[in-house]
Amino acid sequence: MSHAPDTLLTALRATPPLVQCITNYVAMNIAANVMLAAGASPAMVSDVEEAEEFAGIAGAVTVNIGTLSPPFVAGMHAAIRGARGAGRPWVLDPVACQATAYRRAVVQALVAEGPTIIRGNASEILSLAGEASRGQGVDGRDPVAAAEEGARRLARSSGAVVAVTGEVDYVTDGERAVRIEGGSPFMPMNTALGCSLTCLCGAYAAVAEDAFDAAVAALAHFAVAGAKADEGASGPGSFAPRFLDALAAVTPADLSRGAIHDAAVPA
Ligand SMILES: Nc1ncnc2c1ncn2[C@@H]1O[C@H](COP(=O)(O)OP(=O)(O)O)[C@@H](O)[C@H]1O
């Protein structure tokens, strides 16, 4: 059954899903505040001693490789085991996966574990799809349009819904695709908003039957809130608190108004 973003936001706010977010040191506080503002219940639980057990009580797990180290990686695989054992979705954020041999190896092993959703910027998705990427560090340096074909191929080969973000976002499961407009140029000037969006994809996946619908709803929530926060913001600093307020103020009706456009999928 397909659920529109407004229905999913209503479900999220009615029963805030517990989401186990394994994210980086930069994002932990920012992402937790984004999740609370949007209506979800985040828990930044990553140690291998408890990650699998915690995943058994969470509605979804999110895994982000931003500040990578062997202890983080052990916790990620434990949490994924827990999510899979409990039949719960898990979301991968391949931060700067093109940058080093260590990141490339870790991210390949994570993709092989079958993420429900992969959310990254265009440079990261191009790299995961085996194409040339202009990415250097964590920032996207390629247009989303350049990653659309690779995103469809990655979705088909991995079985994940792939969400590529940037000025206009693109979501595909290899068969369906949409573009989502909105947001603000101040968003890429605020660190960890992509990481926070990955956590929100987990929250929507916890309440959705279809991971494609979940990714679209999470990205639409950000697009609508970003556009609202942009009004009256004079720079990235004043944008940040307005964005939190806007995430909380977004209504289900806001999510059904115009940000989401079907995109053709070539055979
Ligand atoms: N130029 C832009 N205009 C509007 N929204 C943007 C722009 N760049 C990024 N965004 C939005 O910022 C959020 C984070 O995306 P992105 O910056 O691509 O991720 P990351 O931080 O992982 O690189 C997404 O909601 C995306 O739509």
Ligand SMILES: Cc1ncsc1CCOP(=O)(O)O
């Ligand atoms: C700056 C930085 N360095 C390692 S992780 C990280 C945060 C990246 O956040 P995002 O991908 O959401 O911009």
Ligand SMILES: [Mg+2]
């Ligand atoms: Mg990122």
